[in-house]
Structure formats: C-alpha cells, structure tokens
Amino acid sequence: IGGHPKPQEGPMRVPGVKRVLAIASGKGGVGKSTVSSNLAVALARQGRKVGLLDGDIHGPSQPRMMGATQRPASPDGKSIIPLQAHGVTLMSIGLMLAEDKAVIWRGPMLMGALQQMMGQVQWDHYDGELDILIVDLPPGTGDVQLTLCTKAVVEGAIVVSTPQDVALLDARKALDMFASLKTPVLGLIENMSLFHCPECGHEAHIFGHGGVATEAARLGLPFLGALPIDLDTRLAGDAGTPVALGDGVMADAFAGIAGRLIA
Numbered sequence: 728i729g730g731h732p733k734p735q736e737g738p739m740r741v742p743g744v745k746r747v748l749a750i751a752s753g754k755g756g757v758g759k760s761t762v763s764s765n766l767a768v769a770l771a772r773q774g775r776k777v778g779l780l781d782g783d784i785h786g787p788s789q790p791r792m793m794g795a796t797q798r799p800a801s802p803d804g805k806s807i808i809p810l811q812a813h814g815v816t817l818m819s820i821g822l823m824l825a826e827d828k829a830v831i832w833r834g835p836m837l838m839g840a841l842q843q844m845m846g847q848v849q850w851d852h853y854d855g856e857l858d859i860l861i862v863d864l865p866p867g868t869g870d871v872q873l874t875l876c877t878k879a880v881v882e883g884a885i886v887v888s889t890p891q892d893v894a895l896l897d898a899r900k901a902l903d904m905f906a907s908l909k910t911p912v913l914g915l916i917e918n919m920s921l922f923h924c925p926e927c928g929h930e931a932h933i934f935g936h937g938g939v940a941t942e943a944a945r946l947g948l949p950f951l952g953a954l955p956i957d958l959d960t961r962l963a964g965d966a967g968t969p970v971a972l973g974d975g976v977m978a979d980a981f982a983g984i985a986g987r988l989i990a
C-alpha cells in the first residue's frame with residue numbers, strides 16, 4: 728500500500744501543437760490524402776500555422792503529394808526536425824525510406840512509429856506552436872486510428888468518402904469507430920462527387936452523387952463540401968504542388984472547407 732500513483736495513461740497533448748484534426752476514410756483511394764494535403768495548404772494560405780503528419784505508414788503519399796524528398800534531420804538522435812513544404816510543416820515515414828521500399832511492420836511497430844511522429848517531431852520548429860496538425864490516417868479502422876485517438880488529444884475527425892455505396896458502407900464503419908472512441912466527427916466530405924467534361928460540358932456522376940450529404944444529414948453531422956473529379960487535382964497531387972496552391976475552382980473549394988473548419 729502506498730507508493731507513488733501510476734503515471735496517467737490517458738491521451739496526451741501533441742507537443743508543439745494546439746489542435747489535432749484527423750482525416751479519415753473507410754476505403755482507400757477515395758482521396759483522403761489529396762484532401763489532407765490540400766486542406767493543409769489552404770489553411771496555411773489562410774494564415775494558420777499548419778502541420779501535416781502522414782499517418783498512412785504502409786502507404787505514405789504525402790512526400791509525393793507535397794513534393795518533399797529530403798530526409799528529416801535528427802541532430803541528437805532522438806528529436807526529429809520535420810520538413811517544410813508549401814508553408815506546411817511535414818513529417819512522413821516515407822521521408823525516411825526510398826519511395827519503393829515497403830514498410831513491413833506489425834501493429835506494435837506501427838503504433839510506435841506513430842507515437843514517435845507525435846512525440847519526437849519538433850512540430851514547433853519553424854514558426855512556434857502549430858495552430859493545427861492534420862493527420863492523414865490510413866483507410867479503415869485499425870491500429871493507427873486506435874493509437875491516435877487513445878494516446879493523443881484529438882479535437883476531431885473528418886471523414887472523406889466518395890458517394891459510391893461500397894465507399895459509404897466503409898465510411899459508416901469509420902464513423903462508428905470514432906463514436907466508440909469518443910472522438911468527435913467534425914464533418915463529412917464527398918470527394919469525386921461529379922465529373923464535368925471540359926470538352927462538352929456534360930456532367931457525369933461517375934460514383935453517384937449526394938450520398939455523403941445524405942449520410943451526414945441522417946447522422947446529424949456537418950456536411951463540409953463536395954469536390955468534383957478534376958484532372959488538375961490529380962496532376963497537381965502527382966507533381967507535389969497541391970491544387971490548393973493555385974486560384975481555380977478547386978483551390979476555392981478547399982479554401983471554403985478550410986474556412987468552415989476554423990470558423
């Protein structure tokens with residue numbers, strides 16, 4: 728009897744960060760990483776100090792999407808100095824490995840890597856404390872999501888889905904997971920909502936249309952916006968210069984969603 732109380736096991740604030748926002752999806756390939764990089768850039772353009780943590784450890788896309796290739800330095804072998812790209816402070820496992828190198832890790836290694844990226848990266852290295860850290864989660868409801876939401880104070884999650892039934896089915900599972908973890912869902916985004924043919928002006932609902940807004944209404948969650956299928960968005964992502972850096976319709980759409988998040 729007696730002795731010291733056990734250290735608290737509850738969620739910790741990510742050092743150097745005011746607010747953590749997670750970007751999630753049920754299915755892969757719905758545009759979660761594209762939304763993450765573009766929202767990060769849009770928030771930075773609106774004067775916020777923004778970080779982007781690539782939590783998709785098995786399939787890190789952010790080095791390519793943000794055009795970052797340098798290996799982050801670790802002067803003392805412990806703390807890690809993140810990179811800066813397009814005004815956003817960035818960290819990804821992909822920066823530590825060759826682009827075609829696989830991360831073949833089981834759950835505990837993944838959880839350790841995420842905790843290192845949260846705790847050992849000097850998020851405040853460039854401009855002092857970050858206003859917002861965007862975490863690009865892997866798809867699904869696995870170890871990384873569980874670790875983030877239980878070990879870190881997460882202000883909320885945003886769920887990205889296409890309007891297609893199979894994507895929505897998995898998006899509902901992600902929403903159910905956040906409800907179980909008591910992580911607030913700040914809203915839903917419908918990506919690849921429609922295709923506007925630049926040649927003939929015809930609009931096609933390739934993956935359906937409106938399903939995500941309907942789901943948000945059904946659950947009483949905010950609907951943050953619909954993004955079309957857009958060739959420039961894909962090209963800009965592949966080129967490492969997110970479309971939100973420009974001035975077109977897509978940049979406006981991302982700016983609008985970013986504005987809603989900080990309103």
Ligand code: ADP
Nearest residue numbers: 755756757758759760761955956957960961964
């Ligand atoms: P996820 O992170 O959900 O796996 P990504 O963001 O990697 O999805 O997107 C998958 C692919 O779709 C990428 O090639 C990306 O450039 C493309 N993409 C995403 N959103 C759009 C969009 N609105 N219009 C066109 N291409 C898109």
